[in-house]
Amino acid sequence: MTAKVPETPASAAEISALAARAKSVRRACLQSIATLGIGHVGGSMSVVEILVALYFRHLRLDPADSKAADRDWFVLSKGHAGPALYATLAEKGYLPKELLSTLNKGGTSLPSHADRKLTPGVDMSTGSLGQGFSAATGIALGLRLDGPRSDGSTKRCWVIIGDGESDEGQVWEAASFAAHYGLDNLIAFTDANKFQIDGSTEAVMNLRDLCAKWEAFGWKALRVDGHDFAALDRAILAAKTEKGRPVMIILDTIKAKGVPALEGRAESHNAPFTAVEMAAVDAASGEALHG
Ligand SMILES: Cc1ncc(C[n+]2csc(CCOP(=O)(O)OP(=O)(O)O)c2C)c(N)n1
Numbered sequence: 001m002t003a004k005v006p007e008t009p010a011s012a013a014e015i016s017a018l019a020a021r022a023k024s025v026r027r028a029c030l031q032s033i034a035t036l037g038i039g040h041v042g043g044s045m046s047v048v049e050i051l052v053a054l055y056f057r058h059l060r061l062d063p064a065d066s067k068a069a070d071r072d073w074f075v076l077s078k079g080h081a082g083p084a085l086y087a088t089l090a091e092k093g094y095l096p097k098e099l100l101s102t103l104n105k106g107g108t109s110l111p112s113h114a115d116r117k118l119t120p121g122v123d124m125s126t127g128s129l130g131q132g133f134s135a136a137t138g139i140a141l142g143l144r145l146d147g148p149r150s151d152g153s154t155k156r157c158w159v160i161i162g163d164g165e166s167d168e169g170q171v172w173e174a175a176s177f178a179a180h181y182g183l184d185n186l187i188a189f190t191d192a193n194k195f196q197i198d199g200s201t202e203a204v205m206n207l208r209d210l211c212a213k214w215e216a217f218g219w220k221a222l223r224v225d226g227h228d229f230a231a232l233d234r235a236i237l238a239a240k241t242e243k244g245r246p247v248m249i250i251l252d253t254i255k256a257k258g259v260p261a262l263e264g265r266a267e268s269h270n271a272p273f274t275a276v277e278m279a280a281v282d283a284a285s286g287e288a289l290h291g
């Protein structure tokens with residue numbers, strides 16, 4: 001049986017502990033990309049806080065049993081942020097931290113994009129944008145059909161999509177599906193880091209008012225600072241009380257957060273990142289790593 005998760009707001013001490021985790025995950029993720037020399041720095045750095053908030057506070061799971069039948073499921077639909085997920089899974093104890101240095105190398109169990117057949121703790125293979133989100137809606141329906149845990153709690157599916165990913169038509173078909181079936185055990189996040197592969201999200205295809213859009217599709221929608229643990233915690237607790245409809249939490253984030261040379265730049269998407277860049281990050285203020 002997976003362990004219970006807190007249902008009350010995080011204390012100041014717990015928020016500090018999450019910030020310390022984020023610092024560790026952020027550095028481990030960058031270090032793994034530096035070992036390779038190139039990687040999805042931007043989209044990995046923007047989701048560090050939400051991954052830490054989920055894995056260290058809100059997901060029901062058991063690192064000793066990655067397939068625990070009563071677990072919550074998590075789908076990183078923007079699968080190119082695999083390096084951030086791996087660093088989080090390593091911090092949580094799913095993987096030995098030494099494995100991170102094999103990122104995207106021949107024979108690795110940590111490919112650039114998340115793969116459920118290769119990595120303990122990864123529930124869905126992703127990378128083809130839009131598909132993970134569709135899968136997450138089906139998983140949520142499956143978990144509901146499965147029924148609650150023996151302690152009466154709801155089995156949930158959690159999913160993160162990108163703002164560029166939100167250009168995919170498949171996302172909006174799945175959005176209609178989840179609302180139609182009233183999947184209130186589905187809690188989704190949009191990493192609104194303002195950039196995608198070809199430039200700013202606004203210039204490539206303006207998403208306009210994302211909150212209004214998700215509400216129009218029958219979802220509850222919220223918008224918070226995606227690097228603020230207290231705000232994330234409040235939004236997630238509110239999402240868990242929603243009945244009869246799925247919840248989308250739009251995260252205002254900074255692409256490449258914590259890497260001063262790349263922060264908020266389109267070039268951060270799949271960027272060269274070596275020991276030289278790692279040293280520059282380390283030389284910058286420790287604060288930058290806190291998120
Ligand atoms: C179906 C599909 N089309 C194109 C791509 C190539 N691609 C990989 S990442 C990316 C940009 C995604 O932007 P966003 O969702 O904003 O990601 P983030 O900013 O979080 O890195 C694109 C177009 C893909 N992986 N899948």
Ligand SMILES: [Mg+2]
Pocket residue numbers: 162163164191192193194195196201
């Ligand atoms: Mg983006």
